[in-house]
Amino acid sequence: MFSIIKKQQLSRARTGVLKTPHGDIQTPVFMPVGTKGTVKTMTPKDLKEIGTEIILGNTYHLLLRPGEKLIKKMGGIHKWINWNKPILTDSGGFQIFSLKDMTKITDEGAEFKSYLDGSKHFITPEKAIKIQTDIGADIIMALDECTHGETTKSYAKEAMERTHAWAERCVKEHKRLAKKRKTPQALFPIIQGVTYDDLRTESAKFISSLDTPGVAIGGLSVGESKEKMYHTLEIVIPHTNEEKPRYLMGVGTPEDILEAVDRGVDMFDCVLPTRLGRHGSFWNSTGRHAVKNKKFIHDESPPDTKCDCYTCKNFSLSYIRHLIQENEILGMHLLTIHNLRFLINLTEKIRKNINKGSFSKFKKDFFKNYHV
């Protein structure tokens, strides 16, 4: 499923190709998040124009509305949302456990309340797989217990052990259901352990030993410092199989992508580019900016003079500032296009530089202008 194309010397950065039933994905890759079956403000056409290779869907949201049964009945997620390229769904675990006071966890599974109407739902590892099978993405995730960056060690250990037991059950259920499916799905289990080096090491070894075509690193960028996150990647990655793609869940600022690629990560997703766009912020080569800043009132330049996106080719900061000020959807859409393109463009440049052997220089040059 995954082939490494090129490894960077003096770094764990590498390029690769991940094959799925809906096409190949070039890695390192940034995956836009389409929580409820839509990457907010973007049509499939818009997504293709900016070079999107794969998008995410959130199982938690989709199972509550419209429900996985409807998606299955309508021919699966690809057909229903009109996206014929790869899709990944998470297991719902992250959302369930981030609403802690609405959730009761046992070894069997988790009882949680709907954010829509407070109705009670019970999810088990087997159910998480069944739901994702019905939704029909190319890559699906094992149910895990994601805890906060400040969790005590004893609870971190308990949650990790439960995550491991659940991962085994997910692998088993996935194999059972796979026999009935025409289109194969790849299952990725998730490494946990908060920021405790020994737990992370144990989890990396255990999760990597499972018979799956990829692994994910969860529980990062959830409250810990950036230094701890980068350190944890350095602890985890050497204990994962080199042959499997590594997906760092929920991470995706420009700086985090560069640092994580350097440490061996292949796949990223994050709501930041779309969320920042809707709230009037954008990235360019000098950092992150708020378009409402008064200095942009008469600014005829685009968000990023070096960017090739529709927004930067056609619109001024002056106009986009006005749109955001007026709460106009077009303003949110234009900044979303740019922010997504900025990250996808960054991964394209990262791949090019890894393939040329110049990743370290590229990373260094990037941070010369870019201020976090």
Place this chain on the structure above:
Amino acid sequence: MFSIIKKQQLSRARTGVLKTPHGDIQTPVFMPVGTKGTVKTMTPKDLKEIGTEIILGNTYHLLLRPGEKLIKKMGGIHKWINWNKPILTDSGGFQIFSLKDMTKITDEGAEFKSYLDGSKHFITPEKAIKIQTDIGADIIMALDECTHGETTKSYAKEAMERTHAWAERCVKEHKRLAKKRKTPQALFPIIQGVTYDDLRTESAKFISSLDTPGVAIGGLSVGESKEKMYHTLEIVIPHTNEEKPRYLMGVGTPEDILEAVDRGVDMFDCVLPTRLGRHGSFWNSTGRHAVKNKKFIHDESPPDTKCDCYTCKNFSLSYIRHLIQENEILGMHLLTIHNLRFLINLTEKIRKNINKGSFSKFKKDFFKNYHV
């Protein structure tokens, strides 16, 4: 500026071409409304894809934010919003007078309060022209006093007479300012008179006698019945010059367009297709529908099986229903695309049928399936 191509027999329907500095407009035409310098949810690319020939901007909104001076400084409205085809701006009168309790009217002009911050502004016919000159649209409107459909005759007469005096002042100011402009602008004055036949007749004669390349019919679709609106058009149109394009302001349901074209109207604008789209409604050949209706839950068909728009070519009612239910911008955008295309497509068919001499049959056939 305006040439008639073909007149329909036994009807006042006609096709024509309206020449502007930013291109020709085929009439009858439907003009999408871009209140604050954006047709809500639509990029210029989206607008061109559905065959948009001209868009509107609302002077009232633009003068309050960002202000006409900013637009002028940024090179004019076309450049600023990145729309290189024709634009029409209204005079602001409609918005000012629809906020009656925030407005004081004298023969000199109108004092009104900003909807944004309550700040006081004073607009005169001369100022309305100056502001629209700075904004820089291809077609601009004279300041008028638009009153409600239930206005007493004595007030309707007073408002009409003020509208006439203001129209004369607008024509004068426009001629004065035109000498300084490189790109010409066409000024349209506005016929008023509520639904009083004698006032409408008087107003039609007076407004048509002014030296302008087109006329508008205002004060309709503001509370009166459809029958009264159609009747008023029958009263007004025969007293206007046949050589001038006739613009019926703020009108634009499918049925109103057909009835008004039949009575001799050439130009339409309306917020309905965009507003309905954002609120989950759409038109098709059978009438208007709410996408949240339960019957669409598993409906794999598009809003309109006969439509050629991006929405209808790619998405099911089931998916669009979900998006609208979740308040997703993509749902609003997809229905906006379709509703605008539906009206533009209708005007394209109207033109084709007028040119073939089959407009009356086309109109009759349309209403066989379509239920208002």
